[in-house]
Amino acid sequence: MISTIIFYILASAALISSLAADRTKTRKALQMAWKSFVNIAPSFVGVILLVGIMLAFLSPEFISRIIGEESGAAGVLLASVVGAVTLIPGFIAFPTASLLLHSGAGLTPIAAFISSLMMVGVMTLPVEIEYFGTRVSISRNTAAYLFSLAAAFIIGAVLS
């Protein structure tokens, strides 16, 4: 991904300037970077393992079938639930959604899936709780879920 390459260039440039300006500070920065990474690494691994299990049950084909076949309010609801509990990289999610759109699936369920996929993170909830506590994490995800449902109906209404 180009964005990742840009981040590497940015980080290298910042690191080199920092080294040129102050070696001790730079060492401290790298120690901090390492410390925060080690701190969060177990949770990252947990999320990655969880996503593996989840996608073993909710394959892209299965998700397509749900979003493509179910229609009406139930379909929208189901699509939003699937979006909320999955964590799929954009380079898989968008082509899948595009395929669905071209094979005649409704705009509203697709919008529900995309919106809740982005805004709601059930898989990343353990990490979020670690940083923000249970109350903020649960309320943020609940609000985001309800909003993504509303957003789907608005997008569906505007575009049809």
Add this chain to the structure above:
Amino acid sequence: MNRKLLFPLAAAAGYLALAIFDLSRFFTAVDTAFYGTLEMLAVIPPIFILLGLLDVWVPKEIMVKYMGEGSGITGGIIAFFIGSAAAGPLYGAFPVASVLMKKGAGFFNILIFIGAWSTTKIPMFLFELQALGAAFALTRLAVNIPGIIIIAKLIHTLLSPAAVDEIYRASELR
């Protein structure tokens, strides 16, 4: 045992169960987890290096001035752009938010940042434009940006100052 290891160990136990009861799903899961690990290892290093540098070089006063509670709309816009410029899955946003809080960014702005990272990442948006067309992508953006603000406002209003303090204290300790 370290409490932090509980979550990955529980997830690993799921793999054990899959290996026993459903071998084909087990292999699918391992495959996905393998690519997820590669993704993390690719995306995470520059983010954490930038975080460390930010921690060392940006003085607290500067962060408070531009992103603190009193920074007004400027702080919100900065938070929105940092979040939108991000690369990587949502779990990468939390350590960044933690450092921003430690440096004195306001909680409303932190919520805007998390919302932007999840929903308006520029690389993702370009992908969406290509895959689903301008009408869909722009409409979704137009609907979701107010959503980010509404959700941030809602949580910021509902949460007591004491609860916010507690989250900030935790970020100091990291």
